[in-house]
Amino acid sequence: MNEQAAVLGESSPLIGIITEPASLSAAADRPAVVIMNSGIVHRVGPGRGMVRLARDLAERGSVVARFDHSGIGDSPNRQDHTPWPRSTMVETREVMDDLSRRYGSRSFILMGICSGALTSFHVAREDPRVVGAVLMNSQGSEASAEWQRFVRNREWARQYWTRSLFNADSWRRAITGKVQYRRLLSVLGRQIRDRVAPPDDATSVTHSVWAQLQEILERGVQVMFVLAEGGHASDFFDVLMDGKIASLESTGCFHHVTLERCDHTMTLLGNQHDLLREVGTWMDRQWGSAADPSRRMTDHAC
């Protein structure tokens, strides 16, 4: 395994690291991996998890690029007026172009946590070179404030019912007047209202994102959702799936896994270990590994 410091991109310089497998002879035949920023954390990732992920994937035979979007980490701000999130999509595609020039890569797998997952999803929709996407704790797929509120309320209500109700400290605070009663009543009230009549905006956004997901699955893109147990990304996922997971799984391109005892940014070494295991196994199953290329599926059509 070898690592190179690089300045990537075309429209704006992007500081990054390319991790190469020990042998580059098959690099062009195997999808290259691009790992995005996790929110505003720079390219090493929370708890340095993205460094470990990149090195693990390189040992399995992939060329992996981690980079900072403009204005994040070490990359300078853009000098044009390309708005976020459009800029993240432009930059990701430029990094893909860079890898094509350097290694002959023709296909790509995009990965990211949180905003990185969103960028991965939207570039997968736009760019036919994307053959896989690992969406880690993806949330807030659309800018709709009503949809965001709808999902957040579900999360808060779930926390009240599953944690606070059985927590002695929560009851102590409730009895001694240290709870935000107005917020509590508002959340539970909205929960009842949303069950009876979900807001129109929330319903239309859910349908729209569902359609976008179906579109890339039907194109044959392998999509893996990785979720932290009990985190708000799980609520976004549940709203999106709305009990229809089986129909996506039947495509053979849709996979999801929940990491137990895991926070949003997969901080602990134990969480990172679980993540590497799940992503590595998924990669090996779809595209083989340097150790055992025969494990590759011969037909990716869904």
Place this chain on the structure above:
Amino acid sequence: MTSAITAGVEARPLHFGPAQRLFGLYEAPTENATDLGVVLCSPVGHEYIRCHRVCRQLATRLARAGFPVLRFDYLGCGDSAGDSDEVRLEDWVADVSAAIDLVRRRCRRICLVGLRVGGSLGYLLAGQQDVDVLVLWQPVVEGREFWREALVQQEDHEAKFRWAQGESAQRARKPGTTREVLGFPYSSALIQGLESLDLCEHPTPVVERVLLLANSEGADLDRLGARLEPGAAQLDRRVVEERRLWVAEPYEMVIPQQSIKLVVDWISGVPE
């Protein structure tokens, strides 16, 4: 592209040091750079992640003020090789020395700037080899306190997410890891180095100009200041009451503008 030029500053990511195992970002003005090169020593572990944006802002502002700046990752950290359970504290001091060697190829004089454990490493290095200017930003004077606070944060996180103490590191099957702090593995040798660290028991650096910057007062910094005073032609001790940036997660970060401005202005005021 091998570098990025923005607003008159060229930024070049590179690998350097023994076997090219260290990653760094060298930023320098494209014109009229001074001959005082800055080596910026970052915090370590979870504090490194939290402070990265601040270190980047400081480096960029110093570069725009005319100073070549090298920010780098210690072995086992950031984008450098290895993992942090493979190193000892002395290895990190050696990394600072390698960073200085790189900057000395371009600059006649060296300014070491260190934040938190980065300040501690800068202090230790300056006690071993010559530097011209030293900036210590809330350095860790006593490693035992740093380690205690780190473990509290790890244990709080473990409790919140129902991990038994040490279970996460065991699950990750890293044989060199004795303890973990929020995703960063520590070997027993590194822990021992941190726990036994007391800057006041090490050779006092003899540096002409020293800035000791604190975001909160403390007896340990007073002790360190008293230790530095005899050897420095000019010792400036400043307190800037700003939120302790190393305890805030990146999304909670408020850039400590006053502290950054103070450091840039102070270094800019160092006579040529």
